[in-house]
Amino acid sequence: MKTKQALVIDLFAGPGGLGEGFSSVQDENGNPFFKIGISVEKEASAHKTLTTRAFYRKIKGLTGGLVGYNEYLQGTLTQQQLFDLYPEQAKEATMETLYSPRALGDDNEIIHERITELVKLHGNGPKVVIGGPPCQAYSLAGRSRNAGIKGYKAEDDHRNFLYKEYLKVLSIAQPDVFVMENVRGILSAKIDGTVMFPSILEDLQDPGQATKIESAKYRVHSLVVSADDPNNPVYHDSKDFLIKAEEYGVPQARHRVILLGVREDIKNVPSTLHRSDEQVSVRQAIDDLPKLRSGFSKRTDDPKDWEKTVSKNSKQIKALLKNQFNEVSCLDLKPFKNLPRSADQPIEPLKKVPKKLAEWYRNNAPICVLNHETRGHMESDLLRYAYSAAYTELSGGISPKSRDFPEELAPKHENWKSGSHADRFRTQAANKSATTVTSHISKDGHYFIHYDPKQCRSLTVREAARLQTFPDNYLFEGNRTQQYVQVGNAVPPYLAQQIGMVVMGLIK
Structure with a gap:
């Protein structure tokens, strides 16, 4: 019965x-x-x-x-x-x-x-x-x-x-x-x-x-x-x-x-x-998603200009990291060419996550990637994001605190050195579980920096949704800010x- x-x-x-x-x-x-x-x-x-x-x-x-x-x-x-x-x-x-x-x-x-x-x-x-x-x-x-x-x-x-x-x-x-x-x-x-x-x-x-x-x-x-x-x-x-x-x-x-x-x-x-x-880990959950570049906010967003800026930043970042780490030659900061800011193409079945979770994500998989679009960032934050991601990679998964940032990268906040904003910029380490995805991700991406310094950006809605274990065919309606709030809550x-x-x- x-x-x-x-x-x-x-x-x-x-x-x-x-x-x-x-x-x-x-x-x-x-x-x-x-x-x-x-x-x-x-x-x-x-x-x-x-x-x-x-x-x-x-x-x-x-x-x-x-x-x-x-x-x-x-x-x-x-x-x-x-x-x-x-x-x-x-x-x-x-x-x-x-x-x-x-x-x-x-x-x-x-x-x-x-x-x-x-x-x-x-x-x-x-x-x-x-x-x-x-x-x-x-x-x-x-x-x-x-x-x-x-x-x-x-x-x-x-x-x-x-x-x-x-x-x-x-x-x-x-x-x-x-x-x-x-x-x-x-x-x-x-x-x-x-x-x-x-x-x-x-x-x-x-x-x-x-x-x-x-x-x-x-x-x-x-x-x-x-x-x-x-x-x-x-x-x-x-x-x-x-x-x-x-x-x-x-x-x-x-x-x-x-x-x-x-x-x-x-x-x-x-x-x-x-x-x-x-x-x-974060890498297991999101590494198969299409690579994207960040965008510029408060200025014209041009992909060639973005590549030029990220390439220039990479030289400065390597020089700064040499003062903090003994070995940085393994670090690849050369920017990707012709990266889009959004992607909806099909993706291959997940291979890096446990089988049961992979099946959960990909059940009735959509024929396109949903809600996978980057936001724009200030040029100065692109430099900080790439630095934070590179630092996290070299440290084995420890995101830098404000005290770890070189003076050249310090934002103009009165209380930057007070300790109350110690993790103002937080990279989601590739080899660990993510920190809690909250609705604050809708306001800025500073706490949710992608671990890849070459993409130089915060997480997309789809990447946050993967960390929350929503299936890939789960569509979040509304504008991007509203989508972030939904995922975080x-x-x-x-x-x-x-x-x-x-x-x-x-x-x-």
């Missing part, structure tokens, strides 16, 4: 990282175990990305479905023309994402009504709520910014309490399982001097107490540490809920709090995630799939 699919309610969905992971989980017969019923997202470009992906999931198994999708990726069809080819699937996809951007707290009537309807239609079938309330107010960087705001009070910041909107949905849907993701800063965030995390755990264990809506109770488990008593899980350190993504096959040191809630009447005990045998789908496997084991 075919198992009924588990209904997924995806909140604060972003571009859909958690949903992508869950929707890719298959049972022993190869059938999708989870079906996303609703994805809630308020930002317009992320909402469009969600809708495109929802539509892709509905047409990928249809005869000719991938042909139409690839034509859209190539730009020969508009989204509306693509949707017109499959009107029934288009209607389902737009219904899944509530027809337009929606925000919990502002659009609760519409959102709650649809969730109630889905739960009723699903009957006694298994239900899962997933999502991560926005985390700017919890993150360490966000708290640092807030500290500089005159009169800021954490207790008045609505972003600190958006998780209560999550609780309301738990009370309405009463799912078998929930998964809540957030930044590690949630473990230490305080309101009126009191650490919030114990209260958040208490609320998640008994949503009805916080929402005043009659609700089931939940046991909250770690996905990486087994509880002493699975039927009454108590963890002695809040860091037991912290997942280090690089330990689970993600080529990125992304450390996030992920909580697994299991309804009290479900007696099955969740397993923990299995650590990968090897960590995946997402949950790595490859990790989400592993979490989905744990959840399937619980409720199957």
